[in-house]
Amino acid sequence: xxxxxxxxxxxxxxxxxxxxxxxxxxxxxxxxxxxxxxxxxxxxxxxxxxxxxxxxxxxxxxxxxxxxxxxxxxxxxxxxxxxxxxxxxxxxxxxxxxxxxxxxxxxxxxxxxxxxxxxxxxxxxxxxxxxxxxxxxxxxxxxxxxxxxxxxxxxxxxxxxxxxxx
Amino acid sequence: xxxxxxxxxxxxxxxxxxxxxxxxxxxxxxxxxxxxxxxxxxxxxxxxxxxxxxxxxxxxxxxxxxxxxxxxxxxxxxxxxxxxxxxxxxxxxxxxxxxxxxxxxxxxxxxxxxxxxxxxxxxxxxxxxxxxxxxxxxxxxxxxxxxxxxxxxxxxxxxxxxxxxx
DNA sequence: CGATAATTCGAACGTTCGTTAGAATTAGTA
DNA sequence: TACTAATTCTAACGAACGTTCGAATTATCG
Numbered sequence: 001x002x003x004x005x006x007x008x009x010x011x012x013x014x015x016x017x018x019x020x021x022x023x024x025x026x027x028x029x030x031x032x033x034x035x036x037x038x039x040x041x042x043x044x045x046x047x048x049x050x051x052x053x054x055x056x057x058x059x060x061x062x063x064x065x066x067x068x069x070x071x072x073x074x075x076x077x078x079x080x081x082x083x084x085x086x087x088x089x090x091x092x093x094x095x096x097x098x099x100x101x102x103x104x105x106x107x108x109x110x111x112x113x114x115x116x117x118x119x120x121x122x123x124x125x126x127x128x129x130x131x132x133x134x135x136x137x138x139x140x141x142x143x144x145x146x147x148x149x150x151x152x153x154x155x156x157x158x159x160x161x162x163x164x165x166x
Numbered sequence: 167x168x169x170x171x172x173x174x175x176x177x178x179x180x181x182x183x184x185x186x187x188x189x190x191x192x193x194x195x196x197x198x199x200x201x202x203x204x205x206x207x208x209x210x211x212x213x214x215x216x217x218x219x220x221x222x223x224x225x226x227x228x229x230x231x232x233x234x235x236x237x238x239x240x241x242x243x244x245x246x247x248x249x250x251x252x253x254x255x256x257x258x259x260x261x262x263x264x265x266x267x268x269x270x271x272x273x274x275x276x277x278x279x280x281x282x283x284x285x286x287x288x289x290x291x292x293x294x295x296x297x298x299x300x301x302x303x304x305x306x307x308x309x310x311x312x313x314x315x316x317x318x319x320x321x322x323x324x325x326x327x328x329x330x331x332x
Numbered sequence: 333c334g335a336t337a338a339t340t341c342g343a344a345c346g347t348t349c350g351t352t353a354g355a356a357t358t359a360g361t362a
Numbered sequence: 363t364a365c366t367a368a369t370t371c372t373a374a375c376g377a378a379c380g381t382t383c384g385a386a387t388t389a390t391c392g
Contacts, residue, residue, distance in 0.1 A: 001350065013352075014370050022350060078244065080301065120308075121317045128298025129291040135246065136290050151287045155325035162324045167380065177341050179382075188380060 026079055027087040033072045034094040037065050041101065051109040052157060058105055059156070060149040062130050067145045073134040099123065109160060117163040126156055192245055193253040199238045200260040203231050207267065217275040218323060224271055225322070226315040228296050233311045239300040265289065275326060283329040292322055 001022055005012040019025040041061045048054050066073040083091060106119045129152050142148065167188055171178040185191040207227045214220050232239040249257060272285045295318050308314065 002348085011371050012350095013372080016351070017369065117321075118317060121314065122321065124298065124302050125295040125318055125321055128295040130294070132290065132294025132297055142286075148287065151284060152291055154329065155283075155288065155291055156321070157325075158328045159321035159323075159325035162328070163320065168378085178380095179342075180340050182381070183339065 023083060023087060026075070027083055027091065029072065029075055030079070030083070030091045031094065033069070033076060034091065034098060037062065038094065038098050038101070040065065041098075051105065051112050055105050055109060055157065056149070056153045058102060059126070059130065059153050060146065063133070063149045063152070064145040066130075066134065067137060067139075067148075070134060070137070073131075077131060077134055099127075102126065106160075113161065115160060115163045117160060122160060129156065189249060189253060192241070193249055193257065195238065195241055196245070196249070196257045197260065199235070199242060200257065200264060203228065204260065204264050204267070206231065207264075217271065217278050221271050221275060221323065222315070222319045224268060225292070225296065225319050226312065229299065229315045229318070230311040232296075232300065233303060233305075233314075236300060236303070239297075243297060243300055265293075268292065272326075279327065281326060281329045283326060288326060295322065 001015060002012055004025075005015055008015070015025075019028070041058065044057050044061055045054055048057060081088075102123045103119055106122055109115065110117070110119070133148070136142075137148075143151075167181060168178055170191075171181055174181070181191075185194070207224065210223050210227055211220055214223060247254075268289045269285055272288050275281065276283070276285070299314070302308075303314075309317075
């Protein structure tokens with residue numbers, strides 16, 4: 001909180017005028033971030049029907065947001081388990097919705113292409129690829145979100161496509 | 167440190183008889199873990215020449231160790247940036263060696279199969295898939311290391327294989 | 333046995349942390 | 363202008379933290 005006070009220019013006590021506790025502030029950050037990402041995703045998915053294209057939109061939306069907000073990504077990754085019961089469950093609900101959207105996209109792909117693979121492992125592997133980026137991405141060295149989304153999409157989708165057909 | 171004292175049954179001051187500081191203890195954990203993983207990997211790779219098989223060994227070795235030592239994995243992931251200059255650089259050196267081994271495996275695959283893809287993105291995506299597992303793996307629900315290594319290997323290797331050929 | 337070394341501990345140290353009381357200041361309104 | 367409400371601050375509280383001091387205990391060995 002003292003760091004935030006310095007960075008924001010407001011006094012330590014001043015922060016508590018706007019946020020009743022450090023935990024509630026963390027909760028608001030997490031909630032706002034996930035809500036924003038889900039909202040943007042839904043807008044972008046509207047109207048697109050091709051399953052592969054929809055998964056590519058999912059990846060691009062995710063990477064674009066988090067490469068533009070690396071600090072937020074770090075907070076979400078590092079403080080994922082820091083909230084207590086009340087706050088935790090509300091954030092968990094949004095996360096679950098986001099996860100379920102991705103599961104849905106994966107199932108669409110499986111149905112259309114008659115593929116056979118574990119949706120759970122596929123989705124969590126994809127999240128891993130995308131989320132780990134906060135540990136290594138350097139904007140001075142690495143490509144931008146669009147290009148990385150392309151490459152990760154290539155890797156992941158080819159990985160799905162050639163799975164055993166029913 | 168007070169938690170460790172409780173968990174180990176030794177008094178708080180007693181811990182400082184064996185570890186001169188909390189940071190040095192963290193350093194020793196990180197160093198020991200990475201060293202062990204690299205050692206085991208080298209042993210398993212010895213004698214195997216097929217590039218695909220070698221990457222599968224890499225994945226299995228990684229997942230087997232970290233699913234057997236989830237607490238260690240959490241420490242490595244969460245406290246990756248917690249060490250200061252001296253300690254940090256020594257751990258960074260071992261991590262770099264581990265990373266470079268994986269880069270080597272990827273280049274072998276590219277050469278043998280005449281593939282074209284970004285080694286950096288491939289390696290970091292693979293690490294992402296594997297390392298993210300500490301956030302979701304539940305031994306009561308999820309498969310064991312061998313099976314997950316098989317599935318992630320399938321996803322990743324198919325993703326590499328069909329990349330544009332030279 | 334006695335003496336030295338190795339081990340373990342209770343109790344505290346100084347610092348940092350999250351938080352708050354209460355005063356000072358500013359903005360809004362009549 | 364004078365009064366109220368909103369905002370911001372200084373200064374501190376109590377708890378938790380990493381660490382250390384010096385005494386107590388235990389092991390080692392002549």
